[in-house]
Amino acid sequence: NAGxxxxxxxxxxxxxxxxxxxxAQDMNHEYMYWYRQDPGMGLRLIHYSVGEGTTAxxxxxxxxxxSRLKKQNFLLGLESAAPSQTSVYFxxxxxxxxxxxxxxxxxxxxxTVV
Amino acid sequence: SQQGEEDPQALSIQExxxxxxxxxxxxxxxxxxxxxxxxxxxxxxxxxIRSNEREKHSGRLRVTLDTSKKSSSLLITASxxxxxxxYFCATGFSGSARQLTFGSGTxxxxxx
Numbered sequence: 001n002a003g004x005x006x007x008x009x010x011x012x013x014x015x016x017x018x019x020x021x022x023x024a025q026d027m028n029h030e031y032m033y034w035y036r037q038d039p040g041m042g043l044r045l046i047h048y049s050v051g052e053g054t055t056a057x058x059x060x061x062x063x064x065x066x067s068r069l070k071k072q073n074f075l076l077g078l079e080s081a082a083p084s085q086t087s088v089y090f091x092x093x094x095x096x097x098x099x100x101x102x103x104x105x106x107x108x109x110x111x112t113v114v
Numbered sequence: 115s116q117q118g119e120e121d122p123q124a125l126s127i128q129e130x131x132x133x134x135x136x137x138x139x140x141x142x143x144x145x146x147x148x149x150x151x152x153x154x155x156x157x158x159x160x161x162x163i164r165s166n167e168r169e170k171h172s173g174r175l176r177v178t179l180d181t182s183k184k185s186s187s188l189l190i191t192a193s194x195x196x197x198x199x200x201y202f203c204a205t206g207f208s209g210s211a212r213q214l215t216f217g218s219g220t221x222x223x224x225x226x
Contacts, residue, residue: 004156035216042202042218043157058213090156099164100145101206103214105156 002026006091006106013081013113021076021109023091031094032074033058033103034066036087043090049074081113118146118186118203118217126223133190135220137203138183144206146179147214148188151200160188160201193224 004025013019025032030051035043045058049068063085065077074093078085091106121136137146145164149157163170163179163186170177176189190197200221204214 040218043216045213045215048213092156098162100147100162101214102147102159102162103149103157103204104159107156108154 004091004093004104004106006089006109008109009107010110011112013078013111015081015083015113017081019078019081019111021078021089021091021111023074023076023106024072025074025091025093025104026072027093027095027104028071029093029095029104030071031101032068033092033094034064034074034076035090035092036060037090037108038087046076046089078111081111083113085111086113087111118205118215120201120203120217120220122220123218124221124223126225127193129193129195129224129226131193133193133197133222133224135188135201135222137186137188137217139186139203139205140184141207143181146177146186147204147206148175148177148186149202149204149216151202151219153199157202190222193222195224195226198222198224 007022033048034046044060047066052071055066067075089109092103094101094103118137118139147162148160151157161172174191179186200219202219204216
């Protein structure tokens with residue numbers, strides 16, 4: 001049982017390039033999320049999905065697109081990378097456990113835009 | 115952003131001591147959770163407390179919630195070097211309980 005798996009782990013992009021971060025979960029969760037984590041700012045929600053074929057904007061969606069074609073996968077795309085998108089990206093899925101939405105995180109993807 | 119705010123930002127203690135971290139939030143919540151993040155890793159769920167609960171225990175962890183003060187505390191008893199990590203509170207708000215909002219975390223260092 002792998003949980004939430006993200007690829008790639010590390011990537012360096014040039015400004016203006018595009019890329020896709022891949023996320024897969026094997027827990028049959030309906031909800032999936034993409035967060036970014038920057039020093040001193042905690043985690044900020046980029047986009048999320050409440051089920052296969054659905055996506056919604058989070059707190060900081062600009063410059064990113066997402067797709068949820070299959071229940072187990074949630075893809076995050078950077079259309080034209082900017083240095084401000086240098087960050088650590090976390091994919092997550094969630095389940096309703098004991099009265100709350102418990103989130104299960106991947107190990108992170110370190111992205112540097114130069 | 116309706117964010118939980120942890121206090122202190124950094125905490126350094128000796129092994130065997132207790133560590134207390136606090137979290138304050140701004141609006142009514144459905145539940146509050148604590149997560150741990152080891153350096154270079156993803157966040158791991160520790161404990162959840164519902165808005166109608168005041169205290170909860172899990173092993174060496176004790177969480178309290180005071181909804182009147184909009185605050186929570188996480189106590190780690192008899193700390194170990196392996197407890198060194200960042201600790202985040204996350205709040206699920208009434209009406210949007212599926213979307214957790216994370217604070218910026220407390221960096222705990224436990225010295226051997």
